[in-house]
Amino acid sequence: MLLSRFWYVILAVALGVAAGGLFVAQTVYNRAGREAMEQALRADAQVVKWYLNDDARRRSSLLLKVCLDETIRKELHKASSNDGKTVPDDVKRQTRGALEKLVGEMPDEYRFSSLLAIDQTGRVVGQVGFDQAAGIENFDMGGYAIVADALRGWVRDDAWVLDGRIYLVVARPVEVDTAQVPAGAVVGLRIVDTAYAKQLSKRFGVTVGFFAGGTVNAKASPESADASKLDTIVMDLKYLADDPGFQEKGTSKPKILLDDIGVIYSKIPGEAWDLGAGYVVGRLAPVVKGPFALGLLEHADADERNSAPWWLVVAIVVGGSLFGLIPTIFEHTRPLRILEREASRLAKGETDMLQVSKFRGLYRKIARDLNDGAERIAAKGGLPRRAADLESVLGPIPAQPEMKAFAFADDTSAAKPIGPPRPPSPSQISLPKPPSMTDDKPVMPAPKPLVAPKPEPQKATEAVRPLEASGSKPVFVPPPAPHPGTNAASDEADEMAEWRLAFEQFLQTKKECGEPTGGLTFEKFQVTLRKNQQQLVSKTNCARVKFTVYVKDGRAALKASPVR
DSSP states (O other), rough: OHHHHHHHHHHHHHHHOOOOOOOOHHHHHHHHHHHHHHHHHHHHHHHHHHHHHHHHHHHHHHHHHHHTOOOHHHHHHHHHHHTTTTOHHHHHHHHHHHHHHHHHSGGGGGOOEEOOOEEEEEEEEEEEEEGGGGTTTTTHHHHHHHHHHHHTOOEEEEEEETTEEEEEEEEEESSSTTTTTTTTEEEEEEOOOOHHHHHHHHHHOOOOEETTEEEEEEEEOOOSOOOOOOOOOOOOGGHHHHHHHHIIIIOOHHHHHHHEEEEEEESSSSSSTTTTTTEEEEEEOOOOOHHHHHHHHHHHHHHHHHHHHHHHHHHHHHHHHHHHHHHIIIIHHHHHHHHHHHHHHHTTTTTTSSOGGOOOOOEEEEEEEEHHHHHHHHHHOOOOOOEHHHHHHHOOOTTTTTOGGGTTOOOOOOOOOOOSSSOOGGGGGGOOOOOOOOOTTOOOOOOOOOOOOOOOGGGGGOOOEEOOOOOSSEEEEEOOOOTTTTTHHHHHHHHHHHHHHHHHHHHHHHTTTTTTTTTTTOOOOOOOOHHHHHHHHHOOOEEEEEEEEETTTTTEEEEEEEEE
């Protein structure tokens, strides 16, 4: 079996190499996936930063229309010329109305959440959406750096944190006379909420979250991303205080969360910087977690799966299977079939021993050992065999038609024995009494039957063979007369005594099993034993047959054992 075993080694080596290659491929793929994810995270962080800067420029340009509005310019000039007195209500009303109109005309994407008009002294003359200034007389915002710069003619943008919320702020001066200082300034605020985060995520396809003071203000992800990962990208906020890169440079290094989620934290420039306000971008790393082969297939799209050479995979599987099965057919299946065929011939008597030349390898040794064992058994004159059931030796035997020994009293068709002279009557033979049967032991083992002395091979009585008679009943030819000087009469007397003892044991066993015994006589029993004896002698060529009583399926039965 060298070829098949060699194929097993090749298969094991191939599987080992394939498994090792897949493990290495999984490691390389995961490393490359994490590196690509880190590059993409840095790009996402730059995209968000660029978007915030671009948003400030666009809003600053949009605020120019407010600064050039005639009503805003006139009302701010009146408020600034009031020499510190209370701003008249009509000025506030006119300013607020103008601001509401201008806010309504702005596009939704860049519309301000709040809009404030501030005079030269820093007082809020009119506002829309800024509830902090509503109802407060002379609400002053001149202390903010962005407002102060705007009142001096500069255009500025900033980021505020008010009441734990992040605001993106843009301020422009309002000029009435270019030769004089500005009459005031207009400040626009855009709150960073979920709508703002979704707008950013939808445009650039990034997963982003905004936080301030350790609290998440807004977060959003593209529709193609898993929304359940949103809560994960901000789970590391509490450790930002210990991140030197985030505290000093404003941007942390890429971090891996839960083995497949990468994040980068960045601060928002402006006054919100010192308050810890910032944003986080996250991406899912394409790592293989599950079984390496299936895990790689999960990351392949439909085009990649369809482009794979599956026909080559099928050809390798089929070819490898055939290459492995063919040696086993020649080295295992075919020799086993030959052994089976030769054993069948030996069992049928077509041959006396196995033909060793037909076998190879280990099967040849087995055949040689079997032949040697058979020769040793024959040289010893045979070995005793265990008791065999009549049915296992002679085949199925009908219960009533032929086994007349088991018929009931009304059975009148039992054949009378025809054969050698009857042996002495039972009264003339001293037989051992069978053991008594108790109620709690329904079946007692039969005593050891008397075994007649083994006859010499040349003196063995030939089996009585049935002949076809003219009537319907079988006629048996008596055995030939024994040679002078033999003990044939003594052997037959011993045999008859043994049968008589078996008959008594059979009756006792049937009674213990609750079977009827009426009509069962020794003559019928003798006819049945004689016929089965002749059949067994013809099949096995034994010297004599020994009958023993046993219980089978709750009923009394007989076993016939050939004695050589």
